[in-house]
Amino acid sequence: MTTVMHGNQLLGEMPYYLAPKGVWSVSRLPPLTRTLGSVIKPIGADPVREFRHRMHVTTRLIEQLPRFDSFFQVFDHRVKDALAFALRGFTVSARYTFHIGPDCTAPEVWVPMSSKTRNVVRNAATTLTVRPVEAPGEFRRFYEANLASRSRTNAYGTVVMRELVNAFVDRRAGHLLGAYYRGGRLAGVIGLVWDCDIFSLRARRGLLAERSAF
Incomplete structure (x- = not known):
């Protein structure tokens, strides 16, 4: 788990799972886990400042990751921090599924x-x-x-x-x-x-x- 703190306040965290394969250092989704990704605490600012805050915290989380030969995570559709990963050299792609609200008839x-x-x-x-x-x-x-x-x-x-x-x-x-x-x-x-x-x-x-x- 990587974390970003400001004093005693937790700004963000990101879990990761180590699954070595032979001599390779590999990070994948744990068994029975649909999604991972970063979790960033909102600061209650306007959209532009909120975006910059998320980018900053996510970048600091990424910088703390161990060196992996292969790293793969699926983000929940509500996680909007993929851009920070792309800017740090990760390959980012989209997956599609159905989302039906619980109140939908x-x-x-x-x-x-x-x-x-x-x-x-x-x-x-x-x-x-x-x-x-x-x-x-x-x-x-x-x-x-x-x-x-x-x-x-x-x-x-x-x-x-x-x-x-x-x-x-x-x-x-x-x-x-x-x-x-x-x-x-x-x-x-x-x-x-x-x-x-x-x-x-x-x-x-x-x-x-x-x-x-x-």
């Missing part, structure tokens, strides 16, 4: 959706029914079987996956949904986990298990 999501996506949804609705997956074990078995059919292993590990799914279900911090054929066979599953945002673990027949965030 189904019709509000449907209206701006492309006609092609709507047709896919309509066609799927003729053969599939979406309902809760009652047992976490059913979700895990489908997820693991989907990977095994393609000679892949669980990136999280079977034990960690079991503990993770059981934990967010028991704490009501997540929800498991399945798309079922009319005969009751699973066609796809998704695990939605939330804090301020919703993140997902999903798997579908015919495709690799995927990870994404909403």
Whole structure:
């Protein structure tokens, strides 16, 4: 963790994860971590001064990073400090995902959706029914079987996956949904986990298990 202080006041901090690979010093995202990045305390100034403050603090955080042969982080979409990294020689690129507000209704999501996506949804609705997956074990078995059919292993590990799914279900911090054929066979599953945002673990027949965030 790098930090920037002003007297006894914490101005900003940035966690990083060391994951050595052989002789190489590598920093990547820790397991089960969607995003990292800098956290800067606002100073309550006008936009120009606030921007300059963030740039200054972020630059000081970057300067404290150890020397890495490879450094990779994904920032939350609300983190706007990528410019400071670009100016320090890092390669910066954009990733895209869906962000749907918790107060957004189904019709509000449907209206701006492309006609092609709507047709896919309509066609799927003729053969599939979406309902809760009652047992976490059913979700895990489908997820693991989907990977095994393609000679892949669980990136999280079977034990960690079991503990993770059981934990967010028991704490009501997540929800498991399945798309079922009319005969009751699973066609796809998704695990939605939330804090301020919703993140997902999903798997579908015919495709690799995927990870994404909403």
